[in-house]
Amino acid sequence: MPEARREAFMARIRRGEKIEAHDWMPDDYRLLLLRLIHMHAVSEIMGAYPEKEWVPKAPTLRRKMSLMAKVQDEIGHGQLLLRVAEDLAAPLGRDRMELMDDVITGRVKFHNVFHMEAPTWADAGIIGWLVDGAAIITQTALLDCSYAPYARVLKRICAEESFHMQHGESIILSLAEGEPWQREMLQEALNRWWEAILFFFGPPVVTDAARRMMEYRIRSRTNEELRQKFLTRYVPRIRAVGLEIPDSALRFDEEAGLWRYTEPDWERWSRVVRENIGPKSQERIALRRMAHQDQAWVREALVRARTAAVV
């Protein structure tokens, strides 16, 4: 009987039907989705911190406002995704509080790029341009996800990412058009981020979880396919603004139709994500603890105020 139910579910998936939060779904499907969306949500929120560091220091009023808006959008995306994750987690008896606790206890991971330092204004630019660029590629690849609540939220997120793209490009263009020392600052930032960005798409090996996600039509592209799309799209632009990509092995193999590149240190970066041992991992987790746990009194107060208002 459970097998028949599962088979009916898989038939729906194969027909291209969308699954809703209240539909029956195999536990495996729920857990894979929850892991993916939970990490996505948390990465949006943790991803706000490196750029937030540059809000106070933004060099003009316009840059200050656009960076504030951008960081705000990231938190907003975190909100949308958390809600999707919360609805998936509810039948397992887990709520927002717990999903957020998981950041602090290290039970949920966040993307490698958000464990890194952003020491100059050019880093803020590279994050907006290339890290967001990479994130846009992975997110657009999920727009056809079989889980409808995720696909709906991604549609909204991608629409807002189009502003992030312009915002990042605008910072980069000013630096590229600027003084020699500004261009140098930009080059140094690119050198710092390149390997991390290549790692961001994940290892080329198709893991068992990735294979199952493809069967469930949660995702349809491999890590390597997405990395290749990123390279095709961005390498010419990076070179066009006069930057040098810090990988002498990088070239397009015409015969294979593939980019060849020096592989990032998969093991080292995986450990950064798994063990939260990047240069900024612990500091940023501490920020989340401050927001979430140290201000629990605020949440409690609003619930009490509601009762006080009724009485």
Place this chain on the structure above:
Amino acid sequence: MAMTQVEKDQVYERARHTSYDVYEIFVQASDLDPHVHVGSLLAPSPEWALQLARENFLRRADAINIWAVRRSDVHATPDDPDWFAREFDRKYRDVSGYADNARRWKRFKAQAMNIDDVIADVRKE
């Protein structure tokens, strides 16, 4: 004013058990648009839900009204595709069922009407 860790833990433990409600948010873009569902959020009360909905869902888009509905107050149809079953054609109640009118009007040297022309005509000064 600073709390000890023990006090913080106590507050936190209490807060764990006081959860917010889920509110479904509907936004009306203009007088001539219906309220459209845009997503949900967590809030301690309907008033807070409205306050928070504005910036969580309308950072860019214009709107004239927001509804916040506690999720438990939303009644939905069952997850049963047959609930919406519509097997036989209903062209008799559709414009497409009357495609032959245009041809037939020709015989009378007149044109078939369509609703857009009527609207445009009535609006014309």
Place this chain on the structure above:
Amino acid sequence: MAIEADARVRDAILGGLALQLADEELFLGHRDSEWLGLAPEVEEDVAFASIAQDEVRHASFWYELAEACGFGQADALAFDRAPSERRHAALCARPNGDWAYTVLRHYLYDAWDAVRLAALAESGDEVWASGARRMLREEHYHHLHMERWVVDLGRAGGEAAARLRGAFAALLPDLPDLVAFAVDPQALVDLGILSRPLADLRRAFVARVEATLSRAGLPAEEIAARLAAHPREGARQTAPDHDAAALLETMNGVRSLGAAVW
């Protein structure tokens, strides 16, 4: 000749007021932005970030008016003036403290800003008047949002109410300088920029906040007494440098690298 001299005097006074308003909005917006990613709940983070952006946007409007009065380019006015040249009320640059301090400060600032903007909205100068009217509309949401916070924290009792009372005690001494002007308010009235004298505006401020603060269980009556003891009739003194200095030190991390287009 005399007309030119009048125009110069007028620009000096109006530019001075524009700089005060700009510095206050920029510093408060900057403090607000420090909460990005740190607000008590994700939904509030987003809402509060919009309020922060509005303040910086308003600052930008006032800096542009100061620029029009011949004070220099808006970004330079925002970022490159020394702490001692700033015209803000001390309250706007204070470090954030906890959430109770943050929302109560914001509530009090917004309440005064609304009174001040309403007076400027009746100004004889259309640029000032229309700018003030537009800001006043945006400030409405800020006011509702902060009022709800203050009342709910107060009404919750316990820890939240205690923190709110602490915040009130900390903010009270800053109010006489907030509810004042960095240029002589009488000169603003004479120029037709301010439609009502300071004493009127102060009464309007007290009337606006009293009921809300009482609902939040705060000793609202202390405000009127405190203001009466410190009338600040002329141009009030500039705020002590240290908070602005700390703010500007972070702000100038990029611009201080050298002359460049950003």
